[in-house]
Amino acid sequence: MNSVKVAPRRWRGVALAATAVILLGAGIATANAATVGGNAGGNKPKAAAVKDPTRGAKGVAGLVNAANAFLDTLTDDQKASVLLDFTSDNATAWSNLPCGSSCRVGIQLSTLTDDQLTAAKAVLTAATGTGTGSGFDQISDILAADDNLAAQGSTGGGGAPPSSDASAPAADPSASAPAGTPPSGDPGAGGGGGGGYGSGLYLLAFLGTPSATGTWQLHFGGHHLAVNLTYKKGKVAGTTPFFIGVEPTSFIDDDGNTVQALAKQKDAISALVASLSTKQLTSAKLTESFSDVLLGPDKDGQFPATKEGVSVKALSPKQKKLVLDAIRPWVSIADDATAQQLLKTYESQLDKTFIGYSGTTALDTQGDYVRIDGPGVWIEFVCQNGVVYNNQIHFHTVYRDHTRDYGGEFSF
Amino acid sequence: MSATLLLFGASPASAHPMPHSVVLLDVHETSVTAQLEIPLGDLATASGIDVSQQDALRSYLTAHIRPVTTTGEAWTVSVGDLSVTATEQSSTGPYQELLASATLTPPPGGDLRHFLFRYDVVVHQVVTHTVLVSVRQDWAAGQVDADAVQVGTIEIDTRTMTVPALTVNLRGGSTWSGFVAMVRLGGNHILAGTDHLLFLLILLLPAPLLAARGRWRSTVGARTAVTRIGRTTLAFTVGHSVALAVSALTHLRFPAWPVEAFIAASILVGAIHAVRPLFPGREALVAGVFGLGHGMAFSFTLAEMQLSTGRLALSLLGFNLGIELVQVLLVALALPALIVLARLPIGRPFRLTAATVTGLAATGWLAARLGLANPLASAADSVGEHPTPMLLTLTATALAATAWTARTRFRARADRVRQRPPTAA
Numbered sequence: 001m002n003s004v005k006v007a008p009r010r011w012r013g014v015a016l017a018a019t020a021v022i023l024l025g026a027g028i029a030t031a032n033a034a035t036v037g038g039n040a041g042g043n044k045p046k047a048a049a050v051k052d053p054t055r056g057a058k059g060v061a062g063l064v065n066a067a068n069a070f071l072d073t074l075t076d077d078q079k080a081s082v083l084l085d086f087t088s089d090n091a092t093a094w095s096n097l098p099c100g101s102s103c104r105v106g107i108q109l110s111t112l113t114d115d116q117l118t119a120a121k122a123v124l125t126a127a128t129g130t131g132t133g134s135g136f137d138q139i140s141d142i143l144a145a146d147d148n149l150a151a152q153g154s155t156g157g158g159g160a161p162p163s164s165d166a167s168a169p170a171a172d173p174s175a176s177a178p179a180g181t182p183p184s185g186d187p188g189a190g191g192g193g194g195g196g197y198g199s200g201l202y203l204l205a206f207l208g209t210p211s212a213t214g215t216w217q218l219h220f221g222g223h224h225l226a227v228n229l230t231y232k233k234g235k236v237a238g239t240t241p242f243f244i245g246v247e248p249t250s251f252i253d254d255d256g257n258t259v260q261a262l263a264k265q266k267d268a269i270s271a272l273v274a275s276l277s278t279k280q281l282t283s284a285k286l287t288e289s290f291s292d293v294l295l296g297p298d299k300d301g302q303f304p305a306t307k308e309g310v311s312v313k314a315l316s317p318k319q320k321k322l323v324l325d326a327i328r329p330w331v332s333i334a335d336d337a338t339a340q341q342l343l344k345t346y347e348s349q350l351d352k353t354f355i356g357y358s359g360t361t362a363l364d365t366q367g368d369y370v371r372i373d374g375p376g377v378w379i380e381f382v383c384q385n386g387v388v389y390n391n392q393i394h395f396h397t398v399y400r401d402h403t404r405d406y407g408g409e410f411s412f
Numbered sequence: 413m414s415a416t417l418l419l420f421g422a423s424p425a426s427a428h429p430m431p432h433s434v435v436l437l438d439v440h441e442t443s444v445t446a447q448l449e450i451p452l453g454d455l456a457t458a459s460g461i462d463v464s465q466q467d468a469l470r471s472y473l474t475a476h477i478r479p480v481t482t483t484g485e486a487w488t489v490s491v492g493d494l495s496v497t498a499t500e501q502s503s504t505g506p507y508q509e510l511l512a513s514a515t516l517t518p519p520p521g522g523d524l525r526h527f528l529f530r531y532d533v534v535v536h537q538v539v540t541h542t543v544l545v546s547v548r549q550d551w552a553a554g555q556v557d558a559d560a561v562q563v564g565t566i567e568i569d570t571r572t573m574t575v576p577a578l579t580v581n582l583r584g585g586s587t588w589s590g591f592v593a594m595v596r597l598g599g600n601h602i603l604a605g606t607d608h609l610l611f612l613l614i615l616l617l618p619a620p621l622l623a624a625r626g627r628w629r630s631t632v633g634a635r636t637a638v639t640r641i642g643r644t645t646l647a648f649t650v651g652h653s654v655a656l657a658v659s660a661l662t663h664l665r666f667p668a669w670p671v672e673a674f675i676a677a678s679i680l681v682g683a684i685h686a687v688r689p690l691f692p693g694r695e696a697l698v699a700g701v702f703g704l705g706h707g708m709a710f711s712f713t714l715a716e717m718q719l720s721t722g723r724l725a726l727s728l729l730g731f732n733l734g735i736e737l738v739q740v741l742l743v744a745l746a747l748p749a750l751i752v753l754a755r756l757p758i759g760r761p762f763r764l765t766a767a768t769v770t771g772l773a774a775t776g777w778l779a780a781r782l783g784l785a786n787p788l789a790s791a792a793d794s795v796g797e798h799p800t801p802m803l804l805t806l807t808a809t810a811l812a813a814t815a816w817t818a819r820t821r822f823r824a825r826a827d828r829v830r831q832r833p834p835t836a837a
Contacts (some may be wrong), residue, residue, distance in 0.1 A: 029829045068623040292540040294570055311819040367457060372555060385453070390506070 044064040053122040060234045066126040067210035070119040081107045086208035088097035088410045094226035094298045100201045110200025133264045134332035142225045143199035148251050150198035176286035230407030237333040237407030240400045247394035264329040269381050272326040273361040284310035286358045290369040293398045301412025307373045309356025349375045414584045417754040436548040441720040448512040452692045478530040481522045488517045532575040542567040552585025587610035592732045598734020614682040614770045620754035623692035631754045647696040651703020659711040676777035678702035683771035733748035745806040748813035
């Protein structure tokens with residue numbers, strides 16, 4: 001599973017193009033001596049800036065430039081749906097469900113022009129990690145998996161069969177989970193509570209005005225994905241809550257490549273629990289059973305008062321490294337520098353961190369569950385029966401931080 | 413610790429792709445019935461009991477359903493029949509669930525409308541499971557046919573990892589609101605049940621006509637027609653009221669389909685009678701006899717509610733009153749048109765068309781109720797789903813008929829005036 005080659009897919013091309021643009025545009029950008037902001041009004045979509053959306057700036061300054069470049073491509077009406085207040089209501093408007101815009105805020109990707117979409121993706125690229133299988137690359141895979149579900153829904157079983165089980169497509173015609181809305185669905189496609197599947201039904205919002213000095217949040221998500229990156233005075237103040245899940249866990253895309261969007265997370269968690277001795281497993285075993293993550297949407301600030309499982313303090317140095325390795329794939333939703341910083345913090349808290357599990361450690365059966373709970377970090381990984389691919393499992397995971405969710409802006 | 417969720421104050425379903433449990437409460441006079449819908453997967457994980465072990469499952473359920481009074485006194489709980497069915501919730505995909513019914517009874521003197529619902533079936537172990545609790549029927553609060561109203565959600569408090577009891581505070585109920593709700597239910601029942609109304613109207617259609625030598629021929633006087641309509645309507649009322657009262661009070665349970673088929677047959681007979689007189693002059697008797705069947709059908713609605721004897725008697729009264737009020741209103745609306753149409757040249761084609769359409773609907777219903785589903789029956793049923801256009805049409809015909817009568821009389825008087833000899837040059 002580790003050796004699966006991940007070849008170019010739809011979003012990869014965009015990322016490459018964006019990188020090329022960045023390199024080409026760097027010189028022009030400095031020559032332009034452009035200022036941050038300056039997005040004029042007007043109700044016509046503007047042509048995409050053919051230059052580096054970050055204008056060569058690094059970190060939050062670069063992200064803010066990319067965000068403004070995206071805003072510049074929007075009409076006033078579109079801007080109004082992207083630029084929202086940084087309130088608790090808006091920040092917590094995320095879900096793991098395929099409920100489209102009925103449970104989320106922001107602008108739906110399916111409503112954007114090609115230029116606008118390119119600019120939107122440049123924002124996500126600037127905000128998230130660069131590794132293969134994590135950060136923006138992983139986001140692309142989650143969206144691709146949702147396109148697979150959409151195709152599954154609209155063809156009634158004719159989509160690309162998942163690599164791990166060729167007979168997986170729901171054979172039962174009555175297995176009509178929320179009907180597959182075409183990915184390029186109309187703006188209202190995600191409404192009405194039912195929503196649907198597809199990369200068009202993901203929404204992007206800026207809560208507060210993007211700036212390198214103020215407080216604001218990048219808010220992006222859809223089915224199986226919720227990215228909440230909070231910025232304060234030019235620094236990343238919170239990388240959580242970050243919900244990421246996937247169905248199917250493995251599939252073959254149109255180009256014949258195997259896509260396993262959550263491979264990094266699953267493999268790292270597997271390695272960690274596999275390293276535990278029988279005795280350690282006994283103390284890691286949780287008494288409760290789980291059919292989902294405990295702290296999903298609407299469970300903000302509801303961390304259990306008592307930490308459960310085996311104390312990382314009691315683990316060997318090698319095992320401690322495996323704990324950090326297990327945390328890394330989630331933290332990598334943030335830009336690389338922030339991820340490194342956060343990992344250092346979590347490393348310093350390892351002795352007060354606990355590992356718990358429920359079900360089995362194989363991570364292949366409904367109810368298999370692993371939790372990492374520290375003074376800061378909170379990660380849950382759970383296996384659930386499939387919804388579209390009924391005879392497979394799928395993954396739900398959530399990464400929270402006891403003190404940094406939404407940048408610590410709200411108390412729950 | 414308890415989560416107080418008042419009626420109408422609860423949040424909607426939680427964001428779970430995993431199916432949740434459903435508890436539907438029917439609030440009776442001395443007890444509450446809880447209909448449970450529990451997803452089998454999580455139930456097996458939580459209880460470790462196979463669904464075939466009914467006794468073990470029943471003990472498990474009893475141990476985890478423990479309502480108490482607001483002062484902490486335990487209610488008694490008895491779990492009835494269990495069954496398994498396939499179902500699906502939004503975003504879950506298909507799955508199997510256990511259906512169970514539990515009777516919850518407060519201790520003597522205990523308040524039925526305010527209690528702590530301690531329920532942790534599945535949730536005690538599968539900590540991500542949620543339970544949606546709704547009131548499906550609450551006679552005293554006037555909730556007799558509406559959709560279930562959610563009273564709250566039972567789920568674990570993740571901070572303490574305990575399951576708080578759900579405080580159930582039902583809004584103040586009274587005998588009066590229960591009675592009024594039954595009047596409304598009776599009225600709606602006859603409006604939506606096209607078949608009862610159609611039977612009566614088709615029987616009234618030839619009331620203004622005189623039968624002679626096996627045909628409907630001339631008309632009778634308006635006064636005679638009104639008397640006939642009154643007598644037939646009254647006989648129908650007596651017939652269905654007697655049957656409703658007897659079958660409801662004696663808890664007589666007829667199987668539904670023969671009764672429903674009998675009703676369809678009664679309409680068919682009425683339609684034929686409107687074309688050719690089968691029993692001229694004895695419409696009232698026929699209405700009374702067939703009315704018995706219609707009354708039995710009305711009693712099914714009451715039987716489903718499983719009311720105590722006291723409430724049953726009141727419900728019977730209210731329900732029947734609602735039926736009669738709407739029936740009288742509709743007959744009054746139809747009456748002018750019936751009398752006027754019989755006197756017009758289009759009276760005959762109208763009567764034949766109405767009888768044919770009704771006959772077709774009745775045949776469709778008869779076939780459907782004998783087990784042969786058909787589009788005729790569904791089309792006829794759908795009329796009952798739109799009572800407003802039906803009422804408007806009836807009102808319009810009543811107004812038109814009244815206007816026609818008034819104009820005819822005015823003309824007749826004008827003619828008389830014109831025929832008077834001129835008195836001055």
